[in-house]
Amino acid sequence: MSEKNRDGKRTARERLAVEREKQKAADKRRRALIVGASVVCVLGLAAVIGVVAANAGKDGGSDAGPVVGPSGAQGKDGLAIPVGKESAKSTLTVWEDFRCPACRAYEDAYRSTVKELTDAGKLKVEYHLATIIDGNMGGNGSHNAANAAACAQDVGKFPQYHEVLYRNQPPETDDAFAENSTLLKLAGKVQGLDTPAFRRCVEKGTHSGWVKKSAEAFQKGGFSGTPTVLLNGKNIYQDQTMTPAKLKQMVEQAAAG
Template sequence: MDLGPGRRLAPLRFVLPDVSEKNQEGKRTARERLAAEREKQRTAEKRRRALIVGASVVGVLGLAAVIGVVAANAGKDGEDASGPFVGPSGAQGKDGLVIPVGKDSAKSTLTVWEDFRCPACKSFEDAYRSTIHELTDAGKLKVEYRLATLIDGNMGGSGSRNAANAAACAQDTGRFPAYHDVLYQNQPPETDDAFAESGKLVELAKKVKGLDTAAFRRCVEDGTHNSWVVKSNEAFQKGRFSGTPTVLLDGRNIYQDRSMTPAKLKQMVEAKSGG
């Protein structure tokens, strides 16, 4: 375009944006975003760790609480199982752990370690019962009954202990021999802890004349002699016997003698008593 003499158009100038500046700005923004993301991750990680630690602490405290409750209950069970030591009337021997049957003047003494849940004990009683009664009634044999709770320990439950306590309650009334026999004659299968039930033990007491009284029922239900039973079983364990029954005639283990029979036992006792 002609603007006249001496005049010219000024050249057009285009201002381009500074690309390097934009790149720097973009990089700066990206760095900030990355830094923010990292900070977010660090915060999340801290929170996660805090939760794990908190859960661990709660778990430990919960476990400690459970252990404490179990320990406390175990202590209570021990107290319920034993209680104050009360031996049965007329008990003899060290710590009063022997229930005697027969005359003290008898020349022979038969010591019988038994468990009322023990099938082998029932077999022994069924085979030797009449012979033992004959010899004790004749004043030739004294029997020292000592009670254990071996089956409770092996099979679980409390029938051995509860039956032994009930037998001790019968001893208080002078009816131990008869009730002892009734328990074996009505022994449940080894895996059946029926003797753990007080009602069952009281029901069987009706088979013994004069035993089913309020005092007997209270003795059975309260576990009056449980502590005595526990101590008797401890004596059995300390004796390191092979099992129940353990039958000693004047200290000699005759139950392990395969040649022993009721007739042979009678012969041995009568020979010592002079016929």
């Protein structure tokens, strides 16, 4: 091999090494930006990641207007949307954000078990809506999706629309839920939801003030992130062995007395 060829190959290797170092540096900067925007913690439930609210108090709906709660809202200040029978012996309290990837992971893992238990009258779920991703990533998607979900509650379609929102959740950095057109299009996937009353509620932001109040309650509650899940008041985040099967066993034991 000529000296010229050896020099050429050596130069190519050097250029490749430089490019690799540049890529490593770019990756390091990107990771630093992500960590700076939100701290992550390991969630025992289904081994998903919970996003901690670095700016949980910042809600995109700053001009939220009057507090108008959705139909049937319960709990302190009427901030909980109930699903299941009031007579159920166990209550699952869920704080969630429709833009939160960890919330979707929790829903995907536990949805069928929770539905089975609520349908059987053994479990009642109280959903509380938070907007921490709007605060961390910017935008209004968490807020607007929560308002739309509250509008769905008004017409008795909250559980169905709740599922549709999570199944069609955009990437965390994509604020697609900020667009009412997106939320209304997804309503078409729920039979009987896409009505003039629902559309007016979404477009006018009827429940925006209620969503803002719920977001403030999340911040004041001292919760570390979403989803926060409590069974009969006990934070089952802390149970690293929690699974859908274990949750079902606990609820059925309580139902049996």
